[in-house]
Amino acid sequence: MEVFAGYGILAILIIGGVAGWLAGLVVRGYGLGVLGNIVVGILGAVIGAWLLAQLGIFVGPGVLGQIIGATIGAIVLLLIIGLFRRA
Structure with a gap:
């Protein structure tokens, strides 16, 4: 699984930031700031790549495909985090 194969570190940070920001808009109540969005987006890219591959999607x-996949994964990550915050 090569999530960011061929991308430089700056592109990875930008894609992660955009994906984390978009996920924060979809899952209301998760304003994590720039650094938090980047981390959530990068982790979301890994989760999204794995999840979508398992589903055959x-x-x-x-870059647009990377952002979409990373955003899906980041949304899943934020929903999981939300479950643990409520507990």
């Missing part, structure tokens, strides 16, 4: 090539 391909979201598309290039």
Whole structure:
């Protein structure tokens, strides 16, 4: 599983930041700031790549596909975090 194969560190940070920000918009109540969004987005990319591969779903090539997959994974991550915060 090569989540960010061929991307430089700056591109990874930008994709992670955008994905984390989008996930924060979808899952209300999770304002994590710039650094938090980047971390959630990068972790979300790993989760999203694994989850979508398990489901046999391909979201598309290039940066847009990376952002979509990372956002899906980041949403899942934020929902899981929300379950533990409530407990």
